[in-house]
Amino acid sequence: MGTDDKYHSGCINIKGNDINITDTMxxxxxxxxxxxxxxxxxxSSRCFLHDxxxxxxxxxxxxxxxxxxxxxxLIVENETNISARSNLPATSDSPTGKSGNIHIEMQDGIFRNxxxxxxxxxxxxxxxxxxIKAQNSILIESNDQHDxxxxxxxxxxxxxxxxxxxxxxxxxxxxxxxLSGIGAVIESKTETSGTGGNIYVNADLLELKNGAxxxxxxxxxxxxxxxxxxxxxxxxxxxxMNKSCILTEA
Numbered sequence: 001m002g003t004d005d006k007y008h009s010g011c012i013n014i015k016g017n018d019i020n021i022t023d024t025m026x027x028x029x030x031x032x033x034x035x036x037x038x039x040x041x042x043x044s045s046r047c048f049l050h051d052x053x054x055x056x057x058x059x060x061x062x063x064x065x066x067x068x069x070x071x072x073x074l075i076v077e078n079e080t081n082i083s084a085r086s087n088l089p090a091t092s093d094s095p096t097g098k099s100g101n102i103h104i105e106m107q108d109g110i111f112r113n114x115x116x117x118x119x120x121x122x123x124x125x126x127x128x129x130x131x132i133k134a135q136n137s138i139l140i141e142s143n144d145q146h147d148x149x150x151x152x153x154x155x156x157x158x159x160x161x162x163x164x165x166x167x168x169x170x171x172x173x174x175x176x177x178x179l180s181g182i183g184a185v186i187e188s189k190t191e192t193s194g195t196g197g198n199i200y201v202n203a204d205l206l207e208l209k210n211g212a213x214x215x216x217x218x219x220x221x222x223x224x225x226x227x228x229x230x231x232x233x234x235x236x237x238x239x240x241m242n243k244s245c246i247l248t249e250a
Contacts, residue, residue, distance in 0.1 A: 011037035011065070019043040019071070022050040029055070030062035030097065038100070040068045047071035051078040056100050057085045063097035064128070074106040079114040079150075084128045086121040086165065099128040099168070109134050109174075111152075112141040114183060120155040121165035126194070127154050134174035140212075142183030151185030154197040156226065166194030166226065177203035179244070182211035188229045189217040196229035206235040208244035218250040225250070 009028055014021075019041060030036040036056055041047060047069065058064040064084050076082070084100040099121050109132070111117070121127035130152060132138065142150045156167040167188050179186070188197035196216050208214070218228040228248050240246070 009034065009037040009065070011040065013040045013042075015042045017043065017045045019047045020050075021048070021052050024052040025055070026053070027055045027057070028065045029057040029059065030064070031059045033061045035062045035097065036065035036100070038065045038068065041070070043071035045071075046073045047075070049076045049080045051080060053081045055081075055083050055085070057087055058097040058099070059087050061097055064100035066100040066128075067102045069104045070106070072107045074104070074109045076109075076111045076115050077113045079116070081116040082118070083116065084119045086123045086125045086127060096123040096125050098125040101128040101168070102130045104132045106133075107135045109138045110141075111139065114142055114150040116150050117152045118155065119168050120153075120157060121167070122157045124164045126166045127156055127168040127197070129168035129171065129197070130154060131171045132173075136174070137176035137178070138172070138174045139178045139180075140184045140186075141180045143181045149185070150183040151187060153185065154188045156190040156192045156194045156196070164193045166190065166192075167197040167229065169197040169229070170199045172200070173202040175203065176205045177201065177207070179208045179212035179214075180210050184208075184212035185215070187213070187215045187217070189219060190226040190228065191219050193220070193222070193224040193226050195226040198229040199231045201231075201233045201235070203235050205237045206233065207239045207241075208246070209239070209241040210244070211242065212244045214246045216248045
């Protein structure tokens, strides 16, 4: 679903008791001045997202739409991609709208086998934020043997011409947060003159193992390179095992 010129695109709202979305693509975009619509998925019992793609994009002045997912039990797996993006052709220097935000709420959440949740800017506008909350627990598990680097990320990306957009923040809150595998990544990075996003993790129990990581980085080597974001972790019990790490770098 898309929009051109000054008109706004419609929203997509999916509601049900048990929701199962498999091998599917849902896309909302704007290619003009109008904003893209929002995507809302609400399950009253369980929600399963398998091997599917959910894209909310802006390619022009309109803002990208937001993604809202709410379910008591949420299972996302098998290279499912949930992305909000502000896009600009590599050879263009025109302004574009900002990326949308991603909001996920649940009692228990499982994200495994190459899942990608990302808010990014490939333009001069800022990227959106990611906000994930669970009442009980979150498990993020991946061995990284996938075509696209998995994990939860915000980014400001560089192309052929200089970009100035900043990456959005990441907020994750749960009583228990488990990350396992080198593809179990929470990261924010900037390749532009814009800043990287901050990462906020609030968990009574936080466990990283088998190469899992929480990181913030600035990879731009130019003089006007943006700063990496900060990492804020609030936890009563933190465990890092088997080559896992928490780091910032520039």
